[in-house]
Amino acid sequence: MKEHFTVPEAAEYMNTTVRFVRRLIAERRIAFHHLGRHVRLKRIDVDQFINSGRVEPVTRWKAA
Template identity: 65%
Template sequence: MERKYLTVPEAAEYLNTSVRFVRRIVAERRVAFHKLGRHVRFAVEDLEAFISAGRVEEAA
């Protein structure tokens, strides 16, 4: 199984947000990420978990 890691600009595109927002959620530790030296990388599964955590269910 091959894991795909995204850079900050790629993660921003994947989330359909700005690079600034991605850097902010990293600084606030709201999303899981991997550090490779000075570089930050995101697993697609971690981004999907971040999206799922923000889901709000409809009112009954």
């Protein structure tokens, strides 16, 4: 598997739009690398961003 994504590849991997990924980059909400004029995202950074949004389920219990 690829270690680095282009912006369109990252968007496809995250099942979202290219615009959303570009906004994450512009707002510095996801780590990225500049290779000259090109932007690349490491798979591990994309996975870390995805996992940071994880919400655990709430367990409820009966009140006495």
